[in-house]
Amino acid sequence: AQKITQTQPGMFVQEKEAVTLDCTYDTSDPSYGLFWYKQPSSGEMIFLIYQGSYDQQNATEGRYSLNFQKARKSANLVISASQLGDSAMYFCAIESGSARQLTFGSGTQLTVLP
Amino acid sequence: DAGITQSPRYKITETGRQVTLMCHQTWSHSYMFWYRQDLGHGLRLIYYSAAADITDKGEVPDGYVVSRSKTENFPLTLESATRSQTSVYFCASTSGYGNTIYFGEGSWLTVV
Numbered sequence: 001a002q003k004i005t006q007t008q009p010g011m012f013v014q015e016k017e018a019v020t021l022d023c024t025y026d027t028s029d030p031s032y033g034l035f036w037y038k039q040p041s042s043g044e045m046i047f048l049i050y051q052g053s054y055d056q057q058n059a060t061e062g063r064y065s066l067n068f069q070k071a072r073k074s075a076n077l078v079i080s081a082s083q084l085g086d087s088a089m090y091f092c093a094i095e096s097g098s099a100r101q102l103t104f105g106s107g108t109q110l111t112v113l114p
Numbered sequence: 115d116a117g118i119t120q121s122p123r124y125k126i127t128e129t130g131r132q133v134t135l136m137c138h139q140t141w142s143h144s145y146m147f148w149y150r151q152d153l154g155h156g157l158r159l160i161y162y163s164a165a166a167d168i169t170d171k172g173e174v175p176d177g178y179v180v181s182r183s184k185t186e187n188f189p190l191t192l193e194s195a196t197r198s199q200t201s202v203y204f205c206a207s208t209s210g211y212g213n214t215i216y217f218g219e220g221s222w223l224t225v226v
Contacts, residue, residue, distance in 0.1 A: 004156075033212060045157075045204060045217035052212055091156055099164045100145050100211055101172060104156035 002027045002094045004105035012111050013082045020067070021077040021108045023092035033095035034075040035102065036066065040088040048090075051075060082112045117141070120205050120218035127225055133192045135221045137205030145208045146188040147172075147215075148180065150201040157204060163188055195225045 003026040013019040025034065036048040051059045051066045059066045067076040079086055089109050093102040118139040127133050137146065144165050149157035149172075159172030161180040169180050177199060179191045188207075192199055205218040 031211075035215065037217075043202065043222075044219050045206075047214050047216065050212075050214065093157075095211070095215070099162050099170065100208055100215070101147060101159050101162050102149075102157070102206075102215060104149075104158070106156050 002029070002032075002096050002103040004092050004094055004103055006092055006105035006108050008108045009106070010109045010111070012113055013079075014113050015084060016081055018078060018080045019082055019110065021079070021090050021092075021110065023075045023077065023105060025073050025075060025092075025094050027094060027096055029096040031096075033100075034066070034068070035093045035095060036064070036075075036077045037091045037093065038086075038088045039091060039107070045091075049077065079110075084112050084114060086110060087112045118205060118207055118216050118218045120203075120221045122221060123219065124222045125224070127195050127223070129196060129225055130194050133195050133223065135190045135192075135203050135205075135223070137188045137190070137218060139186055139188075139205075139207045139216075141207065141209070141216075142185055143207035143209045143216075144185070145210065146182065147206040148178070148188070148190045149204045149206065150174065150199075151204060151220075152201050160190065160203075192223075195223075197225050199223065200225045 034051045038046040065078045093104045121136045147162045148160040163169045163182045203221045208215040
């Protein structure tokens with residue numbers, strides 16, 4: 001079974017500063033993928049970034065980067081230069097199994113302060 | 115570029131009624147999923163499908179039925195709705211491992 005742990009229920013960050021959202025995972029699958037999604041107050045799930053377990057380099061997508069430490073089983077999301085529009089719930093998820101299903105963490109509510 | 119769409123977006127139904135949530139994707143993705151999200155929680159997998167006519171149970175399948183006669187459609191049916199099934203339901207799809215998993219906008223279901 002797969003498990004995702006997000007230990008920060010809520011976080012605050014000042015606008016234009018960087019913030020790190022923590023995610024640790026547990027899986028027995030040798031091959032897996034890690035996703036981060038953003039869920040604003042409107043409710044939709046927005047894909048941010050993906051890291052495969054065999055990827056050598058940390059994934060980056062614009063202001064988002066994934067700090068992947070395989071030995072520690074962590075996949076932290078780093079948001080650089082925070083914007084007010086980044087205020088949302090952020091979910092970490094692990095993809096595994098033959099049908100690529102996702103197991104989600106409980107989420108981190110990020111609030112960006114002006 | 116419709117992507118993945120869900121209907122209805124909002125639904126109020128009574129206990130014991132049958133409800134079907136529709137999911138349609140335009141990408142011909144092989145894999146489709148149904149998740150539910152309860153207030154203040156992450157998403158939990160209800161059912162998934164690896165291809166047309168292939169479906170399997172996820173973490174919380176009780177009280178739900180799915181079918182997938184066509185690749186692009188993956189309806190979720192609550193055979194006899196209960197209050198505990200009040201939730202937000204998300205459909206998702208992907209072409210396979212290592213590819214982005216896209217979500218629909220969600221269907222808000224209230225069972226009274």
